[in-house]
Amino acid sequence: MAESTVRWGIIGTAGIAEKVSVALAEASNATCVAVASRDKDKAEKFIADNCPGARAYGSYQELLDDDEVQVVYIPLPTGLRLEWVLKAAEKKKHVLCEKPIAANLGDARKMVDACQAAGVQFMDNTMFLLHERTTAMRAVLDDEELFGTPNHVISTFSLPLGNFDFFKDNIRLNRNMEPYGALGDLGWYCARFSLWAFRYEDPESVSCEFLEETSDGVPVTLAANLMFKGGRTASFTCSFKQAWRQWAEVVGPKCALRVEDFVIPAEINVSKFTVTRGSVSAKALTFPNEVVKEEAIKGCQQHTKVVEKLSDIAISGNLEEFWPKVAIQTQMVLSAMVTSARRQTGWVQPRERTKAKPKEEAPKGKGKGKGKSKNGEKGTASEEAEKQFLPKKPHFTRVGAINPGSSGVNLEVKVLSIQKAAGEDSLIAIVGDASGFIKLIAQGEAETSKMKEGADLVIRNASVKMMKGFVHLQVGKWGKVETSKEEFNFVPNEKTNISDTEYELVPNK
Amino acid sequence: MAESTVRWGIIGTAGIAEKVSVALAEASNATCVAVASRDKDKAEKFIADNCPGARAYGSYQELLDDDEVQVVYIPLPTGLRLEWVLKAAEKKKHVLCEKPIAANLGDARKMVDACQAAGVQFMDNTMFLLHERTTAMRAVLDDEELFGTPNHVISTFSLPLGNFDFFKDNIRLNRNMEPYGALGDLGWYCARFSLWAFRYEDPESVSCEFLEETSDGVPVTLAANLMFKGGRTASFTCSFKQAWRQWAEVVGPKCALRVEDFVIPAEINVSKFTVTRGSVSAKALTFPNEVVKEEAIKGCQQHTKVVEKLSDIAISGNLEEFWPKVAIQTQMVLSAMVTSARRQTGWVQPRERTKAKPKEEAPKGKGKGKGKSKNGEKGTASEEAEKQFLPKKPHFTRVGAINPGSSGVNLEVKVLSIQKAAGEDSLIAIVGDASGFIKLIAQGEAETSKMKEGADLVIRNASVKMMKGFVHLQVGKWGKVETSKEEFNFVPNEKTNISDTEYELVPNK
Known part of the structure; x- marks a missing residue:
């Protein structure tokens, strides 16, 4: 074994591990020296089939205790991964981690x-990068003359897992093991592709709808959106119930770049993409669509590239910040999408919880960490959604948009x-703005003193009070009203009376 | 002119009218006999260029007063269309109407x-049907063995209108003329295609996000979803800022049917679609995608088919209910999407307002209707959203999902x-359910008398009361609490205390 050959170990013998075995065999700078399973026979069978000569272990810890192993590949279910990533780091192993990397953003962090x-590289196995x-x-997207500046990405990843009887036993839809369901397993790639297209800018906000969930609340089919600065957007859909599809499209004002197989190439030795330019003919009789570029890249095996990349880092010792950074960013986006879908709150600003007080510090080479991690299997998407419910940037609305369900209303009136x-x-x-007027209940000297005819007010966090079925606004102890420092230049709409619409109660069927 | 040649008139000389002129020239059973513009010179020029021999009128009403005209094509801006459709009906003309048919659902009705x-046919100009x-x-989608039952539709329609300076003067983004913006102009086709794929079932609910709007609130880029019974879904995106694209995909559990040019064919004499089947190879090294069917239909001109269809109806006098029905359905879907996007309410149930009390009855051949319709130019998307804010079916949530923003909470605890x-x-x-427990403030004898340890309660329309930053639930005068007739069989979760999370206020930045 050459000095420049990095020794890998595999923890778990899931189907996807076979693919990484192929990559390890193909890679110029890596070899598989050990495979662990909770069942040693399974590890031995896996080795015979995939990487003859490697050592078999009957527990994951034994593999981590093997000093020869420099890098571990962790294809365990998402709900189990935190524990073993922490233990691998403790043992100074570089980590190649399956995705979604964790059951929630806190665990990912x-x-x-x-x-x-621990001074080791963390990388997730998103091969297409x-x-x-x-x-x-990327070269095409950077070609301003051809493409213009990309302003939209749309992508889809779907697999037909089968019917729901099958789902019941499938790990992909087990709430404890894979709380993000299709969003984590498939949406991870779509989110990453979208982030890639916009050069890893953080989206300003994201939204998501779960179109179908298991009875346990795991998303099966979903549609999600990302909004980036300057009106640039991305949308994707994922499903475990639809035919195998994995296309992505990056769109600019002039052209669309389309790749039919962005996650895993359709062919082993050639990977294509196409750039098209649509237009309209005389009298709009046709909308022609011209192929302006078609590229075919030959002989590149992305699974092998990943192994070679991480092995290069292991050899040089030059850790790369990029990989953990994009892993966290992707997890953060998915986490905010879970919040949006579960809470039906529309747009959510993706962010890490800054005030988090973890009950248990991540081991930093201090303890042995033998016991089962308290948090390793706990985080469900629902808890995650809870954690992500953070104050958003104040969004100013208009009087005309107020309805019985309005809360946290910010206004200039x-x-x-x-x-x-x-x-x-x-x-x-x-009080009113250009969209309409409404009755405001002012209570207490601090509020009533500001209510002077013609006054310009900034109202924050007001709520709706229904009085006999009519909408009123109140500031209350959770809100605030201030006299504006500048005079507003809108002309109040004195025709549209928002307090004049009678609403019905939700019927008690 | 043969007995079987129907005489058409065109109201307005917009670009799209040139296309219909081509169709009228090509159609076997129609001819254009009159063109009206507010400027008679324009009408004359249009006739010289497109349909020599037709009569030119300097007002729309003159054309409607022409007894020879049997069918009128109305390509006027959406905000003006109601008035002229009503006047055309009054004059017993069949109507071919551009889309979106109206500025709001009430006008469409x-x-x-x-x-x-009036006993005349209404048809909108959605040619691809x-x-x-x-x-x-349709034959492919009905091929159960090949395709399975379709469960998803995804489509896109985008045009690069240019930058925002250009938008300012463009009718497509004028709030009064085209209140639905890209949703009406482009999304109309995507919604219709989705409805077509699911055989015009009403979606159970729809959702929409406006990803970019003009300063006037007209959607420029948007993403929308439709949910149909049994977990079948549709998603689409539209934009005035992206390259020309107009693809659609219908997906089943086995295959995907893809059409690159579903709105307007890319080529004049051949229109294609493809059916593909994806799969996974050994060790997931590739995801092959096999083309299982490729069809090319030759020589069909959809614009001509529309003219011939409506002319056939005019000749036979056999009105078809299908066309107005799908027009209303499509408008209803878009209208609910506007509500979802503007109110950030997630899923909205599309429906017509049953209690509407129109201020002005649609003329049914009673009045002359000479004056400008009061409603013709009024309905904006915002008013439409207002009208659509109707009580939804009660949705039962779980204790674990309650947060400071929750309202209208229905629970079984x-x-x-x-x-x-x-x-x-x-x-x-x-009180608690399987997801957690929460503090409930019971007030008054009617509520307190039901609070007995172990009691099963059905709570409706409860709201959140924040006490020192902690979430409490209260029923109040707008809600209702009842003792359940059946005993609930869940085991309450006594570990997750929803009232134990401290929330911060929205910061007053």
Whole structure:
């Protein structure tokens, strides 16, 4: 074995591990020296079939205790991965991790922090990033003259897992093991591709709808959106119930770049993409679509590229910040999408929880960490959604958009008139903007003193109070009203009375 | 002119009217006899270029007063269309209407009702429905053995209108003329294609996000979803800022049917579609994608088919219910999508407002209707959204999903314990379901009397009350609590305390 051959171990003998075995055999700078399974016979069978000569272990820990192993590949179910990434880092092994990397964003952060603290590389197994085709596509997207600036990405990844009876036993839809379901297993690639296209900018906000879930709340089919600065957007759909599809499209003002097989190439030795330009003919009789570029990249095996890349890092010792950074970013995007879908809150700003107080510190080579991690199997998508419920940037709305369900209302309004005293120390003011006017209940000296005809007010976090079926606004102890420093230049709409619409209650069927 | 040649008139000389002129020239059973513009010179020029021999009128009404005209084509901007459809119906002309047919669902209903009352056919100009390719695609989707049952549709329609300076003067983004923006102009086709694929079933709910809007609130880029019974779904994206694209895909559990040019064929004499079947090779090294069917339909001109179809109806007098029905359905879907996007309410159930009390009855041949319709130019997408804010079917949630923003909460819970009296005639009960427990403030005899340890309660329309930053639930005068007739068989989760999470206020930045 040459000095430049890195020794890998595989923890778990899932189907996907066979593919990495092929990559290890093909790679110029790596070899598989050990395979662990909870069942040693399984490890031995896997070795006989995939990497003859490697050592078989009957427990994951034994493999980590093997000093020869420099890099471990961890294809375990998502719910089990935190524990073994932390233990691998503790043993100073570089880590190639399957995706979604963790059951929630907090766990993902612990993983990459543990690897960083241990001085080992963390990388997730999103292979397409290392395909030569991806580099060729980047060159096209950077060709301003041909393409213009990309402003949209759309992608799909679907697999027909079968019917629901089958789903019941399938790990991909087990809430504890794979809480993100199709969003984690398939959406991970779509989210990553979208981030790649926009050069890993953080999206300003994301939204997601689960179109179908298991009875346990794991998404089976979903549609998601990402919004980036300057009106650039990405959309994707994923499903475990649809035919095998894995296409992606990057769109600019002039052209569309399309790849039919962005996750895993359709052919072993050639990977293609196409750039088309649509137009409209005279009298709109046809919308022609011209192929302006068609590229075919030959002989590149992305699975092998991943193994070679991580082995190169292991040899040089030059850790790359890029890989853990994009892993966290992708997990953060998915996590915010779970929040959007579960809470039906529309747009959600993806971010890490800054005030998190983890109950258990990530081991940084201090403890042995033998016991089962307390957090390793706990995080479900629902808990994740809980954690992600963070204050959003204040969004100013308009009076015309207020309805019985409005809350956290931020407004810039003018006081049109003072209607009447509603009681001691309170009054009703008519306030409006260009979209309409509404009755505002002002309570207490701090509020009532600001209610002067013609005053410009900034109202924050107001809520709706229904009075006999009509909408009123109140500021209350959770909100705030201030006199604006600048005069608003809109003309209040005095025709559209928002407090004049009678709403019905939700019927008690 | 043969007896079997139907005489058409065109109201307005928009670019799209040139295309219909070509269709009228090609059609075996139609001819263009009159063209009207507010500027008679324009009408004359249009006739010279497109349909020599037709009569030119300097007002739309003059054309409608021409007894020779049997069918009118109305390509006017959406905001103006109601008035002229009503006037055309009054004059007993069959109507071919551009899309989106109206500025809001109420106007659309008036149009089709007026045509029905007048005994004339209403049809919108969604040409692809009459393409022979569409029939051929239906045959594939019905091939259960090849395709399985379709469960998903995805489509895109985008055009690069240019930059925002250009948008300012473009009618497509004028809020009064085209309130639905890209959703109406482009999304109309995607929605219709989705409905077609699922044989015009009403979707159970729809959702939409506007990814970019003009300053005036007209959608420029959007992503939308439709949910049909049994977990079948459709998703589409539209934009005025992206390259020309117009593809659609229908997906089943086995195959995907793809058409690159579903709105307007890319080539004049041949229209194609493809059916592919993806799979996974040994060790997941590749995801092959096999073309199982490729069809090319030759010589069909969909624009001509539309003219011939409506002319056939005019000749036979056998009105077809199908066309107004799908027009209303499509408008209803778009209208619900506007509600979803503007109100950020996630899923919305598309429906017509049953309690609508129109201020002005659709003329049914009673009045002359000479004056400008009061409603013709009024309906904006925002008003439409307002109208569509109707009570939804009660949706039962789980305790674990409650957060500070929750309202209209419906729950099935067990009383775990009575914590303490909160005051006279009120108490705090701990109630829970399988997902967690929460503090419920019960007020008044009607509520407190039901709070017995172990009781099964059905709570409707409860709201969240924040007490010192912690979530509590209250029923209040707008809600209702009842003792369940059946005992719930879940085991309450006594570990997850929803009232134990401290929330921060939205920061007053």
